[in-house]
Amino acid sequence: MADHEAAGERNSSAQEVGEFLRRRREQIAQRWADETLFRTVFTMSRDEAVEACRAVVEALAEVAVADQVENLGAAGFIAVRDQLGRMVASRTRTGAGSTQIADEVAALRTPVAELLRSELDGSPSGRAEECSVTLTSLMGTLRLVVLETALTAGQELIDRQRLQLLEVATPVIKLWDGVVAVPLIGTLDSARSQVVMESLLDAVVSQQARFAILDITGVPTVDSLVAQHLMKTVAAARLMGAECIVSGIRPAIAQTIVHLGIDLGSVITRASLADALAYALHEQGSVVVDRNRTGTSAR
Template identity: 80%
Template sequence: MLALTLLLCTLRLVVMETALDANAELIERQRQQLLEVATPVIKLWEGTVAVPLIGTLDSARSQVVMESLLEAIVDQRARYAILDITGVPTVDSLVAQHLMKTVAAARLMGAECIVSGIRPAIAQTIVQLGIDLGTVLTRASLSDALAYALSKQGIEVSRTDAGASAR
């Protein structure tokens, strides 16, 4: 009876460990899928893609951003890539370094990378950290970055008078 009880306990332990391992793998796959969904690359115009970043950036997510952006540059044959950080609440030295690496990698792929949406608090943080963004093209907003990319492609963007078009 003791041997049978020991055998059943061992079997229970093996089943539980197997279930825990399967759950851990499932959680990791779901985490990776969530990272990919949370960092979409959007085709804004022929030859122009954008990654609107929202929320906290960490090393894993920054890596997914870089991989997704580089893949989109190749797939879309993009000459301009916009990293919009309007929705990023804070930037530390690690995040800034990841952004710099992403910009450098995009250049190596033949795309000009534009960082948009740098808010005043983030600008102050970057300056206080001593990070030099001198080689990085920046624009105040996503619309400014898109207008820049379009103008570089010879596409003129102009405003129309809403009242005149309604007549």
């Protein structure tokens, strides 16, 4: 019986805090607009900052009325998560760390608590204390939501940067009309293999390439997984109408491939990139003349 009464009291205080937030939304928004978190993000227009503050206050009110003050996944936070994410990203770009951002969110409680105390002035002390505790829990949840959003945004940024690095690390080079090459350096995993395949196929289309060279001189080791990725890339290039040549197979890698029992019989291979280019040029009917050997000085 006592537990039911306590739950009812908590629910009542949460609803009271929610109703208070809605009544005082404009005043809270005006005060928050001058706080560091909003002031440093919305530097061009205070009206824009106030509007953002109103949205966050309304979200908090919805969460409180639903008695979800400690629920990070409460429906009320959904509407402002994107906005909070943009704000966090903006603060991060200016050099603010997660601890500083968390402190800025925590600072939002003070102006709200002051308004709540003034409104509850004269109420029974127990009631005022319950509402104050509820508000503290609610603002603590907002702080956690912001930190969670910051971590998610940070991970997404890391993923995007990782993909960009993979793209930079796997350039497609035009060696000749109709001939493109991808010089691979370092470990070839599933993610990078996908980038290699996509980049190579895009180059085959854009350059109208008849030959695509995969040079693995800089790949330290070749195992069954790497070989499988290479075979898939070769097959995809063929479907796009380009013949794929694998070059740079060093003696150690050749022995590994044999020991693993990997069949590269259907793949054209050459010892070096120069040999692969020479093969592609020959197949296209191009003739390269060494002027020094023919007695004509190079210009």
